[in-house]
Amino acid sequence: MQMTFSNAENYQIPRGLFIAAWKVWFKRFSDxxxxxxxxxxxxxxxxxxLHQLLNERCQFSVEVLSRLMVPWSFRDRQQVDPEFIRLNPAVLRFVECKTDVCDGFVEGAxxxxxxxxxxDSLTFNEQDLYLNFAEARIQADIETPSDQPCILDDAGVEIIGEDIYPPTIPSAESNDDAFIRALVDWIDEDPHQPMYQRKAVGEAVSGWHDRLLAYFWPKPRTGYLEYSFTESPLAYRVGLLVELLQQGKEWSFDDKVLAVKTAREVFMFAGLPQRQVTWENVQAVMRTVIELDSESTAKMNSGWSYLASMVASNCQPSPNxxxxxxxxxxxxxxxxxxxDFLLVEAGIETLHDRFPNIGIVPGWGGTRPREYTLDWPSAYRSWPAMFAAGRLVETMVNYLNTAVDSDGKPKFASMPLAGGQTAPWTARGVQLVLFSDGY
Known part of the structure; x- marks a missing residue:
């Protein structure tokens, strides 16, 4: 059985996800x-x-919970109304209750x-999976049609380690790659304290290797091993679809069904529900990546960006x-x-033609948004920014895998794998380290 949201064009989610979100909301926002x-x-x-509801301290409400269950384009619309109640009688019973926002009784559920x-009929594994999906809705970028900040409760954290001065500051005449290498060196030496709900998780770590091992999503109990285990079957199915396109083959009916189902699961895993998840839109994103089409009009936001990164990591190796x-x-x-810090310390006052198309994606939570000295452009929903970031990360990956110290030994430890082995660094590994660093 599905939960149906009539004010989101009848968007549906598994009822297990809604019940899990209910449990997460009580744990996070209830006394x-x-x-x-x-x-x-x-x-x-x-x-x-949505941002006004949050400003009015209505986080603990069926309305806010429901809005985070639907795709971003519906999050500024009322979701809980008589039709919603009529469509979902098996999950919610409506009652009177008290609230901290006002005196007396109000409508509740x-x-x-x-x-x-x-x-209770679900296995513990099934329950944990739904709880992770529900938690991801809170931890992911909360996108809405508005550009106003949507802050649940996880903001205002000071940047830990911001007083660690970079080990290398390139000169103002240095090219962009020199600043990228300096960034890699800085992350390697800068102690990193994993954070969750504004609290430290475990001990601080340092180095790319240990930072990756400290990764978790969407909560500390789902660490690097568990995350990799959950993502692996999704990546496998993405790879099957990508391989067909790279071979010039048309998708069969079953392939199209697989594409839609896989994309929806990827979005649920990332906490970024999307509308218009059709096989045509999924294929358009995949072709954009395969063909390196920075001028594409295919879907693009934080959710489709995540799918695109999985497509790239599953393309057959080639010079292109x-x-x-x-x-x-x-x-x-x-x-x-x-x-921004490295460039300013080098004496650079304006970006000019440095790092073209690299820009800011809005987000609120943890240490975000951060303050910048230079005027960085917006990169939200931008394919040129996606490909520019990819080229930047490619330089990072190459440096991580080839740099040597004064003794001629590898400067950086190899990338740890979930099974305990190591391998050369990949864009996926770098992404996870940057994701944690940007909290």
């Missing part, structure tokens, strides 16, 4: 973290934009016995193989904040 089974949540069903029985990462708010914050 009684363990009351999710019998607890009541205010509706706060309002037509105001609780889970039905049927919903609780369904949740694309290098891409998901250029989201975290990765852009990591790269640009460090490049």
């Amino acid at each position: 009684d973290h363990y009351a999710w089974r019998e607890g009541k949540m205010p509706l706060h069903n309002s037509a105001v934009p 609780r889970l039905t016995d049927q919903a609780l029985d369904y949740w 193989s694309p290098t891409l990462i998901s250029w989201n708010s975290r990765c852009s914050a990591s790269v640009i904040s460090r490049l």
Whole structure:
């Protein structure tokens, strides 16, 4: 059974995901973290934009929960209304409840016995998977039709380690690659404290190798090993579809079904639900990557960017193989904040033609948005920015794999793999390190 959102063009999600989100919302935003089974949540069903609901401290509400379940283009629309209630009687029962936002009783909801029985019938593995998908909705870039910040509660963290001076400052005359290498050196020496909900997770680490091992998504219990295990089957299916296109073959009916289902699961894994997930749109994104078409009109935002990065990592190796990462708010914050500092320290006052198309993707949470001295452009929903970031990361990967120290030994440890082995660094590995660094 699916949860249906009539005000999002009947967008649907698995009811297990909604129940998991209900549990996550109680843990994150309620005073009684363990009351999710019998607890009541205010509706706060309002037509105001999402950022206004958050500013009014309505995070703990069925309305805000529902808006984060639907694609970004519907998040400024009211989702909880009589039609929503009529379509989802097996999951929600509507009641009166109290709220901190106002005095007296307000309309609210609780889970039905049927919903609780369904949740209890799931295996623990299934429950954990849905809980991860629900948590990802909070941790991912919260995109809306508005450019106003949407801050749930995870913002205002000071940048830990910002007082660590870079080991290398290129001269103002140095080319862009010199600054990229300096950025890699800086990340390698800069201690990194993993953070979650504004709190430190574990001990600080340093070095690219240990930073990658400290990666988690969307919560600390889902570390690098668990993340890799979950992503692997998605990457495999993306690879099957990419291989057909690279061989010049047409997708069969089954391939088209596979494309839609895989893309939807990728978006759910990343916490970035999308609309218009058709095989045509999925194929257009894949062809854009394969053909290195920076002028493409294919879908592009943080969600499609994540899919594009998976496509690039599954292309058959060739001299023209694309290098891409998901250029989201975290990765852009990591790269640009460090490049900005390096360039300014080198005495550069304006970007001019440096790092063309590299720009900022908006996002709020943790240390984002960060302050910059130079005037970096917007890179939101930009294919030119995606490919420019890919070229930048390609330079990083090459440096990580070929740089040697004064003794002629590798300067950087090899990239750790989830199974305990190591391998040369890839764009995917760099992406995960930058993602954590940009929190």
